[in-house]
Every structure is written in structure tokens, then in C-alpha cells.
Amino acid sequence: MRLNPILQRAGRWLLAAATALAAVHAQAAVVGISGSGGSGSRTFNLFAAEGYVSMADGVQVYSWGYGATTGSGGTGLMQISGPTLLVNQGEVVTVTLTNNLPTRTSILFPGQSNVQGSGGAAGVLAQEAGPGQTVTYTFTASQPGTYLYQSGTQTSLQTEMGMVGALIVYPSGAPSGARWAYGHAGSAYDRETLFVVGDIDSDIHAAIDDLVKSARATGDACLTATDPALQCVFSADLSKRFPKYWTLNGRTSPDVFSKNFAPELPHQPYNTLPRLHPGERMLLRVIGAGTDLHPMHHHGNNSWAIARDGRMLASTTTSGPDLAFSDYTIQVVPGQTYDAIWTWTGAGLGWDVYGKLCDPAATTGPNVCTHTAAQQHQLLSDRGKPIPVKLPSEFELAYGEFYSGSPYLGDSGIRPVGAGAANTTGAFFHMFHSHNEREVVNGGIFPGGMMTMMVIEPPGVVIDVAQP
Numbered sequence: 001m002r003l004n005p006i007l008q009r010a011g012r013w014l015l016a017a018a019t020a021l022a023a024v025h026a027q028a029a030v031v032g033i034s035g036s037g038g039s040g041s042r043t044f045n046l047f048a049a050e051g052y053v054s055m056a057d058g059v060q061v062y063s064w065g066y067g068a069t070t071g072s073g074g075t076g077l078m079q080i081s082g083p084t085l086l087v088n089q090g091e092v093v094t095v096t097l098t099n100n101l102p103t104r105t106s107i108l109f110p111g112q113s114n115v116q117g118s119g120g121a122a123g124v125l126a127q128e129a130g131p132g133q134t135v136t137y138t139f140t141a142s143q144p145g146t147y148l149y150q151s152g153t154q155t156s157l158q159t160e161m162g163m164v165g166a167l168i169v170y171p172s173g174a175p176s177g178a179r180w181a182y183g184h185a186g187s188a189y190d191r192e193t194l195f196v197v198g199d200i201d202s203d204i205h206a207a208i209d210d211l212v213k214s215a216r217a218t219g220d221a222c223l224t225a226t227d228p229a230l231q232c233v234f235s236a237d238l239s240k241r242f243p244k245y246w247t248l249n250g251r252t253s254p255d256v257f258s259k260n261f262a263p264e265l266p267h268q269p270y271n272t273l274p275r276l277h278p279g280e281r282m283l284l285r286v287i288g289a290g291t292d293l294h295p296m297h298h299h300g301n302n303s304w305a306i307a308r309d310g311r312m313l314a315s316t317t318t319s320g321p322d323l324a325f326s327d328y329t330i331q332v333v334p335g336q337t338y339d340a341i342w343t344w345t346g347a348g349l350g351w352d353v354y355g356k357l358c359d360p361a362a363t364t365g366p367n368v369c370t371h372t373a374a375q376q377h378q379l380l381s382d383r384g385k386p387i388p389v390k391l392p393s394e395f396e397l398a399y400g401e402f403y404s405g406s407p408y409l410g411d412s413g414i415r416p417v418g419a420g421a422a423n424t425t426g427a428f429f430h431m432f433h434s435h436n437e438r439e440v441v442n443g444g445i446f447p448g449g450m451m452t453m454m455v456i457e458p459p460g461v462v463i464d465v466a467q468p
């Protein structure tokens, strides 16, 4: 290996190791907020507010969303998707919502039983807050799992406008140090990641933007009314709904690759770029937060769906996820949540994913295979085999941000001038995207939309989950 790549990689490792030490508490966890509280209880101070979110083609979309105060661990800004609420099974959860929207709103917690609301006024589905008002919801997070929360007021429109977020309930009963999605060892995972899957018809957002501006320009009395029956209601014709943007955690590709809390995306703080090592179990927490079905396809391997709607796919209370099913696409239905385990190995590829040209039969001499214990997850019979295709000439390749200079996991090679500086670790990238092909665009332009990558990092590369 040339000196320059060695220094590059050493530098990245040191940086990653330092960051990982600083963020040990967040290791392998979904980025979200834990609110405040003592033993057995947890309190979140949320608000609803308007703002403009950014699509990767530069279009700004007027939106309504939830935000969390800095005292609750939030950014203090409205965000799409809403703040991810992290709680533990059995905790009494209190969510206070202050409404800064020009219309009534609320929160529904599907999958949670006996949700008590107070303040504001009773709505059809939930206790509602008028503009400037506060409502409080309390429930006990009795069952572990992946859930969404969303507006219970004008639910179709307000969900379209962005009023939806994720709630994760971690199980009790897992042994110390173990990560379980549910109360059984069969739901164990090494890493977890969140996909809040959404779709946006920007024409509807623009129409609501116009109505709100018009109400303000004319000083409409509905804006200051205290009688719920006289407060503003903004409506759009949802029967002509035709989405133009498709989002993961509120962002469109390629913005999904940018860091968590990237300053240029103040209202879309969560990225979507899962990273794992060969052989690790990655828990995919997938939430259908839009209006349409999205078939989310992961390349490289099938996943095992172990739960739906916050309930393990189990035949008995003690069996673990014995009804789990394997598929290459997660059919994300609106309003549903899925937990799936995805693992990648190089087994059966027919070539050595680490690019070591050696002789597995040799015990002495320069041709001995020198794979370390961590360089497993491929068939022993594949060791030493070269990649079985002739790589195209450099003139026929497009070099970009994801090219390490080598087709092998963890190796690096000569990078042509202008090839970019990302993927210096030599990771594999597997696309994870909607198989409705028109949904991998931004405003009709490919590539974009509902698409990201699963990143297989070489063994030994430190993965800083809090800030990939």
C-alpha cells in the first residue's frame, strides 16, 4: 500500500475512534430524544410549528411539523420527521404539546393503550390544542416496539403536511449489554436504524401556504378565535393528490447521506445511512408515514421481518419471532411499522471479498492466506479467489464520492484525479430504495427521492452511529 492511503486511513480511524469515545452512550442507537424524568417516568415537551423543508432539487416545501424543546433534548426547531421519542417499556410517558400552528392540532399514539389527554378541547380522535394552547397526553409504554405518532386532527391533511414522527419503546428483560427489539433473544441485534418513509405532494403544501398567508394578510378573525368552532381550518383537495417527493426521515436522496443535524437542513435533522460490519445484525425500524405503499428493496441480502405494528411475529408469548418471514422487499403500508433484521456476508459470492490473492492450501511461503479472525463472513473455499470479472478500463468508469479505488472490502487503491475523497475505508455500498421506480427521483429527475445505501464497513473500521 502506498504511504498516502495508509495515512488517510489511519487519520480516519483516529478521528472515528475519538468521536466514538465521546459518544459511547449513543452507540448503536437510533438518534432521538429521551426527554426528562426519573425512574419509571419520562416527559417530553413538544410543539407544533410551520416552516419550509428543503428537497434535494432546491425546492422549499411549506410544512407543518413537530419539534422538541432543547430542554427535552430537541433542537428547538420544527422538524420532519418529528423528534424520535426513545422510552423504556413500563415507563409512564407524558407528552406536552404546545401548538404554534395557525390551526388546531393534536397527537395520536397508535399502538398505545389508554392514552389520557388533558387541556385544550376534545376532538374527534384526540384532545386538541387551538393556536397558542397546550395539551398533555399521558400513557404507559407497556409494550416494546417501533411505533409512529401523528396528528389526530384533519389527519389526512396534517400527516401530508408533516405531522408524524417515531416512538421507540425498548424492552425490559434484556440481559445487561444485550440489545433486543422485543422481550426475546430472537429479536437481538447489533445495530439499529430508522426509516420514516414518506411522500409529499408539494402542490397541496403550496395551496395551504397560500391560504395561511391570505388569512394573515386579511387579519382573518379565525386566527385569534378562542372558540374551537371559530378557529381556522385550512383544506385542500386531497382527491387530486399526486406526490412529487419521496422521503426517508424527511429528506430526499442525496440529502439522506448528509450528517445528522446538518446545518443546511435545520428542519430535517435525521440522516439515513446505515453502516455495519459483515455478519452483524442490523435492525431496520421502518415506518409507513406517508399516504402510499412503498416497496422498500434492500440489495445484497434478504431481511427477516420479526415484527409488525409493534408486535413480534410470534405464535406464543414465549416462542420468540417464530413467524418471522424472509423477503427481499419490505412492503411499507401507510400507518404500519416493521422491524426487520438485515445481515450481510460475502458467503457464496465466489470470490474473496477482502481481495487477498493467496492459496488457501498453502501453509508456508508467500502465498499463505493472512486473513485475520475478523476477516470472516465468506466461504473458506472463496479465500484467495480474484473477483471473477474483468474490471473495465478507467476510461469506462464513472468515479465519484463512493469509489475507494478497489473492488475489495477494506482495500484501497489508486484513485484517479477528481475521484472524490469519500469511502476511504473501502466499504461496500448496497442500495436500499423504493421499488416504485418513479419514487427515486426529485421533481422527476433521477436519481433522488426514496433511496439510500447500506454501507458494509471492513472489520476494524469504527462506526460512529450517532454521527455517521
Ligand SMILES: [Cu+2]
Residues within 6 Å of the ligand: 297, 298, 299, 431, 433, 435
Ligand atoms: Cu433494487
